[in-house]
Amino acid sequence: MDYVIEMLDVSKKFGTFYANDHITLQLEKGEIHALLGENGAGKSTLMNVLFGLYQPDGGEIRVRGEKVAITDPNVANDLGIGMVHQHFMLVENLTVTENIILGSEPTKSGVINIKDSAKKIAEISKTYGLDVDPYAKIEDISVGMQQRVEILKTLYRGADILIFDEPTASLTPQEIEELLNIMRKLVAEGKSIILITHKLQEIMNVSDKCTVIRKGKGIGTVITAETNPEELATLMVGRQVTFKTEKGPSHPTEEILKIEDLYVNDYRGVAKLKGLNLTVRRGEIVGIAGIDGNGQSELIESITGLAKVKSGKILLNGEDIANKKPRKITEAGLGHIPQDRHKHGLILDFSVGYNAALQSYYHEPFSKNGLMNYKVVNEEAEKLIQEYDVRTQGVHEPARALSGGNQQKLIIGREVTRNPDLLIAALPTRGLDVGAIEFIHRRLIEQRDSGKAVLLITFELDEVMNVSDRISVIYDGAIVGTVIPQETTEQALGLMMAGHSKDTAMKEQAAAGKDGDEHHVE
Amino acid sequence: MNIMSNRMINILVPVISIVLGLIVGAIVMWVSGYSPVTGYSALWNGIFGDSYAIGETIRQISPYILAGLAVAFAFRTGLFNIGVEGQLIVGWFAAAYVGMAFELPKIIHLPLALLAAAAAGAFWAFIPGILRATLKVHEVIVTIMMNYIALHVVNALIKTLSGGGFKLERIHQSASLRSDFLSNLTDFSTLHYGIFVALAMVVVMWFILEKTKTGFELKSVGFNDHASRYAGMSVNKNIVLAMVISGAFAGLGGAMEALGTFGNMSSMGGFTGIGFDGIAVALLGANTPLGVIFGATLFGSLKYGANNMPNAAGIPVEIVSIIIALVIFFVACGYIIRIGLIRLRKNKEAK
Numbered sequence: 001m002d003y004v005i006e007m008l009d010v011s012k013k014f015g016t017f018y019a020n021d022h023i024t025l026q027l028e029k030g031e032i033h034a035l036l037g038e039n040g041a042g043k044s045t046l047m048n049v050l051f052g053l054y055q056p057d058g059g060e061i062r063v064r065g066e067k068v069a070i071t072d073p074n075v076a077n078d079l080g081i082g083m084v085h086q087h088f089m090l091v092e093n094l095t096v097t098e099n100i101i102l103g104s105e106p107t108k109s110g111v112i113n114i115k116d117s118a119k120k121i122a123e124i125s126k127t128y129g130l131d132v133d134p135y136a137k138i139e140d141i142s143v144g145m146q147q148r149v150e151i152l153k154t155l156y157r158g159a160d161i162l163i164f165d166e167p168t169a170s171l172t173p174q175e176i177e178e179l180l181n182i183m184r185k186l187v188a189e190g191k192s193i194i195l196i197t198h199k200l201q202e203i204m205n206v207s208d209k210c211t212v213i214r215k216g217k218g219i220g221t222v223i224t225a226e227t228n229p230e231e232l233a234t235l236m237v238g239r240q241v242t243f244k245t246e247k248g249p250s251h252p253t254e255e256i257l258k259i260e261d262l263y264v265n266d267y268r269g270v271a272k273l274k275g276l277n278l279t280v281r282r283g284e285i286v287g288i289a290g291i292d293g294n295g296q297s298e299l300i301e302s303i304t305g306l307a308k309v310k311s312g313k314i315l316l317n318g319e320d321i322a323n324k325k326p327r328k329i330t331e332a333g334l335g336h337i338p339q340d341r342h343k344h345g346l347i348l349d350f351s352v353g354y355n356a357a358l359q360s361y362y363h364e365p366f367s368k369n370g371l372m373n374y375k376v377v378n379e380e381a382e383k384l385i386q387e388y389d390v391r392t393q394g395v396h397e398p399a400r401a402l403s404g405g406n407q408q409k410l411i412i413g414r415e416v417t418r419n420p421d422l423l424i425a426a427l428p429t430r431g432l433d434v435g436a437i438e439f440i441h442r443r444l445i446e447q448r449d450s451g452k453a454v455l456l457i458t459f460e461l462d463e464v465m466n467v468s469d470r471i472s473v474i475y476d477g478a479i480v481g482t483v484i485p486q487e488t489t490e491q492a493l494g495l496m497m498a499g500h501s502k503d504t505a506m507k508e509q510a511a512a513g514k515d516g517d518e519h520h521v522e
Numbered sequence: 523m524n525i526m527s528n529r530m531i532n533i534l535v536p537v538i539s540i541v542l543g544l545i546v547g548a549i550v551m552w553v554s555g556y557s558p559v560t561g562y563s564a565l566w567n568g569i570f571g572d573s574y575a576i577g578e579t580i581r582q583i584s585p586y587i588l589a590g591l592a593v594a595f596a597f598r599t600g601l602f603n604i605g606v607e608g609q610l611i612v613g614w615f616a617a618a619y620v621g622m623a624f625e626l627p628k629i630i631h632l633p634l635a636l637l638a639a640a641a642a643g644a645f646w647a648f649i650p651g652i653l654r655a656t657l658k659v660h661e662v663i664v665t666i667m668m669n670y671i672a673l674h675v676v677n678a679l680i681k682t683l684s685g686g687g688f689k690l691e692r693i694h695q696s697a698s699l700r701s702d703f704l705s706n707l708t709d710f711s712t713l714h715y716g717i718f719v720a721l722a723m724v725v726v727m728w729f730i731l732e733k734t735k736t737g738f739e740l741k742s743v744g745f746n747d748h749a750s751r752y753a754g755m756s757v758n759k760n761i762v763l764a765m766v767i768s769g770a771f772a773g774l775g776g777a778m779e780a781l782g783t784f785g786n787m788s789s790m791g792g793f794t795g796i797g798f799d800g801i802a803v804a805l806l807g808a809n810t811p812l813g814v815i816f817g818a819t820l821f822g823s824l825k826y827g828a829n830n831m832p833n834a835a836g837i838p839v840e841i842v843s844i845i846i847a848l849v850i851f852f853v854a855c856g857y858i859i860r861i862g863l864i865r866l867r868k869n870k871e872a873k
Contacts, residue, residue, distance in 0.1 A: 304752070306751065306752070325754070326751065326752065326753075326754040327754030327755075330754050336752070338752055343746070343748050343749065344748050344749050344752045345749065345752070346746075346749060347742055347745045347746045347749050347750070348745070348746070349745045349746075350741075350742065350745060354738070354742075358742070358749070358753045359753055359754070361735065361738055362735060367735040367738075370734055370735050370736065371733055371734055371735065372733060372734060372735055372737070372738055
């Protein structure tokens, strides 16, 4: 076997805790090898060992058959190992070329030689179909492009073993598809790739092999072609995971939320919502599908009272809440899981207990006559932690110390406990692993089944298809159509998300379906 | 067994910082040709030498506590109140004016004078607060400018009220914080009841932050104003409120000088510096009420005790200032020492 990297029986301890407990990972030349595990399973630790950021406490690492000691990232670089980080390390107001050469600027008689570098970058970019403009400024290009710059950076420095750390976390569906193509192209040109992820679909799509780790232990390596997502999920979580979110038919009754002809401008005065209409009824989950930036944020912010409504009505239980104060709206029966849990959902420096009381601290029994009753606050938080399975060392632990999934459970617990008539869930599963996603979807459906209304805003197509009872597609500040998930396809949704009307999308879909049938007959 | 606990590190850090500061200070003295031993014994005697010195030191600490509380309180809501100096000056003036202009029974007069000082400071801080909340004008700029306005307005008022003179009349005995009892206890120092006012305010700050609903909101806004807005809190209201309470603490700091130490107010050539030192006091105390006591004690003791160094040890005022600054510098660098200690602990654990 021709292995480019072998991590044999590698262990890494923090104190008495084994973050990596005798894990073996073998990467063949020219393959895409997925590294799968839940958040906190030890994937990043293992890769940081490989990249020289941590020193292993046991085991050995071989690169191209030779035993090596990777003492720091420079050694990793020299060995041809490059890492594409989840959070990009780019200087916003420098150009692509400047970012790539940063730290090892080539000079010509003391002056930085941008031109030659740019040429070289353009060549690499062409070879791998990256399509990056070397002179573009980072702040002007999309997130997907910025990621390609990160890839270019490693290639420019001569890496032929690339580690991708959760590369699709912040990409749109189209960008994900393009990235997967780039990865295929890279291995076709002889590079080898380790893909860290917890998204099973990507693994099935692109990888050759998959090594699963769970709670720091290596569970095993499987050949992708011989497995299926269900098996991978079971390996990763350690128990059966239901994928298709199980739910019965919805029984919608009266309207809870009715938005009529809503117009909203963003802070620069640019129109973002242009006559949006939407209804959500008791006992149903309405999904908002759409590409980021088509007015989703403004829709959420205008319902929650954070954005100023220019005109139109937002009726919650028949009462117009447009331009009301956020707390008035909350009290009128709104719960809200914000899209950015760090910025809007939690106060990270506050304890878990304080965060649990963030929406209810101001009334009894949490406070009385202006005085807080922290005993009650913590007792109630204790209950919430139990009920929503928030894994934490206790109510006094700062929210910052929790993993993403547990932070999200805490927020959902807080919002659902208040028993709101309408729950807005904005990107509720972003960055979470399958276990947490399953939990959150189940909670949303429970809300629906207990006769509440749920408005789900997401960029993930399978989430919107699986969880919603109706899907309204948003494009350029208005709803272009509302469909029933069982009666539509991802392709039709994709067309509507690009601005096609429901009728055209359905027609094209029908035509495409017919073509497909004919091919099938042949 | 000998692994350091976090609590122990918390105690060790300031102690090591002060010792390091004193060592470097000793080097400075030695290089400049003065005996560090004489110098430091003069400093020690200046702070703790006799009951008189102790009384004066405590007297000096009182306004520092209040200035420190003022800065720390604003910090906790995410605001940088550099205007404590100005708020303290208007507080000083308000207390001195009420103290001299009215004749009332002590039980009314003294509280009234204190209240006037707090209200004046609060008002002076309200202006930058409301500007920040409504027009997004940064409070740092406004508070700095308000310091100058305070200084010159108060000087002008003193001139007018004293008919062209340079100081206000002395306050009536009924508004004074002076205490024969405390004075006798400390060999006729100027120690006054102000220290109790300051300590009471430490409790007040702790109570507001840790026990009240308002405190919950203030801290919440300080940590993350976005999430606070999401949770339905009024960020603007809390900004104004934090500035007003901060200003009230600062104003009371001025009352210490008006009703206790000086008993009147003279027109000033420049800032008192207490308000600015309050920033360092708050930072040294990590913006907690108890920490402010520690910071103010350090500042007050060094400030007062150092006065003795030129007299008793013949060390020039400039060198004394350098030494004081060095001690404070090292205490402010406590973070580095903390990291050092934690690393030491790790090494021990590894063994």
